Amino acid sequence: MNSETIEIVRGSGNVFRDLGHASADVEQLKAILAAEIIGLLDRRQLTVRAAHAQTGIAAADFSRIRNADLARFTLDRLVSIINRLGSRVEVQVQVQAFDQVSEAHAGA
Numbered sequence: 001m002n003s004e005t006i007e008i009v010r011g012s013g014n015v016f017r018d019l020g021h022a023s024a025d026v027e028q029l030k031a032i033l034a035a036e037i038i039g040l041l042d043r044r045q046l047t048v049r050a051a052h053a054q055t056g057i058a059a060a061d062f063s064r065i066r067n068a069d070l071a072r073f074t075l076d077r078l079v080s081i082i083n084r085l086g087s088r089v090e091v092q093v094q095v096q097a098f099d100q101v102s103e104a105h106a107g108a
Contacts, residue, residue: 030078061073
């Protein structure tokens with residue numbers, strides 16, 4: 001057995017913020033939208049080529065999404081892809097002052 005002590009740290013709920021990314025909120029939202037797209041493809045058993053045939057969106061774009069290569073995608077492009085797949089995005093926004101967000105996570 002290893003007697004090394006392990007420190008448990010509670011995350012903020014946004015891995016990109018925890019890793020110090022400058023655009024953490026945007027990256028988190030892109031990841032959520034991409035996960036929804038992947039879920040839609042999986043539930044409908046669509047290959048990237050079948051998704052292309054259904055939506056007109058390049059198969060390569062679906063491959064990038066499946067591989068979490070989201071750098072080329074804007075939020076509106078990801079929403080557009082979801083729309084083309086026949087689904088809609090509903091967004092609920094909560095805005096907090098930056099210092100309140102930092103304080104909330106500091107106490108966690």
